[in-house]
Amino acid sequence: MKNEEYSQSKLNRVKRGAVRATYEKEKINNILDAGFLCYVGYIYEGKPITIPMAYARKDNKIYIHGSTGNRMLLSILESKETSITVMHLDGLVLARSGLHHSVNYRSVTLFGGLKKVEKDEEKTEVLRWIVDQMIPNHWDSLRPMYKKELDRTLVVEFTINTGSAKIRDVGVNDEPEDYDLDIWAGIVPIKQxxxxxxxxxxxxxxxxxxxxxxxxxxxxx
Known part of the structure; x- marks a missing residue:
């Protein structure tokens, strides 16, 4: 049985290095669940901006939060859509020429719509998910949220409409004539x-x- 995939379109199709692309939802979710920081793109007063945000994933939803005056959250809520990227650096690929240096990585780009989470109990549950995605089982050791804290917090739900992942997990790819050169080449694994x-x-x-x-x-x- 084929794994469920996001349908490909001009929006999410990987063009460069397409052999490294995957649209499988399970593989994309695994990359999302391996981290807790994402990059959110938005337009503010005609200028493109991207900033990092803590997140949590539940099913086909990504949740992010900030203050009620957060210009990024307010901007994407107004536009009703955004794009989110998550990336993990896994290694430095050191080749025999500068052109063929690369990195091993796992990355996901998501596209979808947004809505504001309104109810205090729902906002509290989302904040639990975000904290526990950072440190599992941490929320239950904390004091309960104050009402004034919830009132100052804007929580946004992003529904994944489509997405794609790109993964590089191979070695050096040099020119055939370069393999006989007396130059060290290989991979420096990277992990957090x-x-x-x-x-x-x-x-x-x-x-x-x-x-x-x-x-x-x-x-x-």
């Missing part, structure tokens, strides 16, 4: 790692680090 947690000043300095935070540290060394 967690270092040992540092307590905030005050009571946390005397407290045991929660198990779920240590689990995250150990799982991301």
């Amino acid at each position: 790692v967690a270092e040992y947690p540092i307590a905030d000043k005050g009571k946390p300095e005397k407290m045991k680090i929660p198990d779920h935070i240590l689990d995250y540290y150990k799982g991301n060394q």
